[in-house]
Amino acid sequence: MGIGYARVSLEDHQDLTPQLETLRAAGCEKIFEEERSGANADHPVLAKAIASLKEGDVLVVWKLDRLSRSLRDLLFTLEVINTAGAGFLSLTNAIDTTTSIGRLTMQIVEAFAEFEREMIRERTKHGLENARRAGVVVGRKPKLKPARKAEIVRMIEDGGETSSTAASLFDVSKTTVKRVLQAYRAEQQNKAA
Structure with missing residues (x-):
């Protein structure tokens, strides 16, 4: 029908x-x-x-x-x-x-679409690699500069403040504060090793 x-x-x-x-x-x-x-x-x-x-x-x-x-x-x-x-x-x-010719036509169209997706992936990957080699930081700009990250670490590690307080003070999420602390602690462990 x-x-x-x-x-x-x-x-x-x-x-x-x-x-x-x-x-x-x-x-x-x-x-x-x-x-x-x-x-x-x-x-x-x-x-x-x-x-x-x-x-x-x-x-x-x-x-x-x-x-x-x-x-x-x-x-x-x-x-x-x-x-x-x-x-x-x-x-x-x-x-x-x-019809068989119609199915063949759609398979050819699908093959071209897959080829196009692969070419886009390759160009994107190549462009990102070139940008990184040129020193361009790829992705979103960091919400916090190194000095602010250091201040968050001092507040929590030395000052006894909570992650919630630091997040509120620096206008970031608790997840961002958690990542800052994880990066700091990983760096400390690498220095100790």
């Missing part, structure tokens, strides 16, 4: 009619309609449409961008559809996973 899904964005004042007519002409027996921005990750009507799929059904959309705005989300959604034993058909983009 053909299950249609049509979506328009409310902000752009789009009309569902062309999509609905195309889906009906394609033989969809049931059509789910949603008025929601594609940028919004939450699409409850799409989730209902996918949940309604039974083995042998085909989820039909007018165009791929009605289903997802990113390749990653598209592949995830197609995997969920495939797991349900259903197929997928995009009328405008001529992608039909109920």
